[in-house]
Amino acid sequence: KFVNRVFSGIQPTGHLHLGNYLGAIIKFIELQKTHDCLYCVVDLHAITVAQNPDELRAHIRELTAAYIACGIDYEKQIIFNQSQVSGHAELAWVLNCVARVGWLNRMTQFKEKAGKDRENASVGLYDYPILMAADILLYKATHVPVGEDQKQHLELARDIAQKFNLDFASAIAAHGFEDAFFPLPEPLIQGPAQRVMSLRDGTKKMSKSDPSDNSRINLSDDAEAIAQKIRKAKTDPEALPSEVEGLAKRPEAENLVGIYAALIGETKADVLKTFGGGNFSTFKTALVDLAVDKLGPIGAEMKRLKAETAFIDQVLVNGATRARALAEPHMAAVKDIMGF
Ligand code: ADP
Ligand code: NA
DSSP, X not given: OOOOEEEEEEOOSSOOBHHHIIIIIHHHHHHTTTSEEEEEEOHHHHTTSOOOHHHHHHHHHHHHHHHHHXXXXXXXXXXXXXXXXTHHHHHHHHHHTTSOHHHHHXXXXXXXXXXXXXXXXXXXXXXXXXXXXXXXXXXXXXXXXXXXXXXXXXXXXXHHHHHHHHHTHHHHHHTTOOSOXXXXXXXXXXXXXXXXXXXXXXXXXXXXXXXXXXGSOBTTOOHHHHHHHHHHSOOOSSOOOSSGGGGXXXXXXXXXXXXXXXXXXXXXXXXXXXXXXXXXHHHHHHHHHHHHHHHHHHXXXXXXXXXXXXXXXXXHHHHHHHHHHHHHHHHHHHHHXXXX
């Protein structure tokens, strides 16, 4: 009885890169063919760690531009900014009172992100998974594309939804909802490459926060930058193997073959059928051509959109208006059910 609806978000915390594209955004684009989708710029999540306000504002626009440049249909789907829909924070508070401290204490990402100085982490960083549950449940989203690192948080969102449905079962029934109020959101496998690694160090994830710009291909990079970064990418001196097994213990080779495979939509084995036995310079030339072909137009469109701040801001205003229209009846029902 729930509408098939996808919710996902990315934090506006830096330059979007090939990892975000192959790990998440490609999947977002595929899902819009079959589902109603909300793609959120999760700025309230971003402030769980310190942000420079001017940079945050720029990153919100950059992420919005990236969503559009990659092909998310901002008229059919909803692209919006979390802080513009007050229901996220409001429902998060309600869900804070549903979730148990013990549940949050089990979240491994907080332990990683807070590091050794846990006492000094923001309360928001600790509470992040509750806000994420609110993001999803505010729209009664049924499907959530999540990376490995967010699976535990989605499980928590399901537990919270289930506890709310049980705790308020009679009020929910009294308000005319046939059985569950919240759906239990299902995880969806993300894009074709779950772990795109750094181009400088094949053992670290490609990341927005890596200080070396050469470690990642930014979605805003032009053809020349893409080509240069791939040519400079770290490799080993061996030829490419003809079988996938030969990539074991060769993280840089495995990463580049994986990127090629994900960009072209084939398996690594297929890629090695073509390039196995050959040297890296031949393979890198092909990878440059492919990456420029796929990413060049995205970079060009992002560059064009960078100058269109009024347009970007309007997309976010329209998106927030439409998101609010979905959220408000749900939030009003939550309040009725709970007695306020
Ligand atoms: P967030 O903090 O919102 O998760 P990230 O930049 O870490 O922001 O990730 C945004 C999305 O891109 C997530 O779905 C994440 O799993 C995916 N992602 C990030 N880095 C990579 C990577 N190196 N390889 C594959 N997917 C990635
Ligand atoms: Na992440």
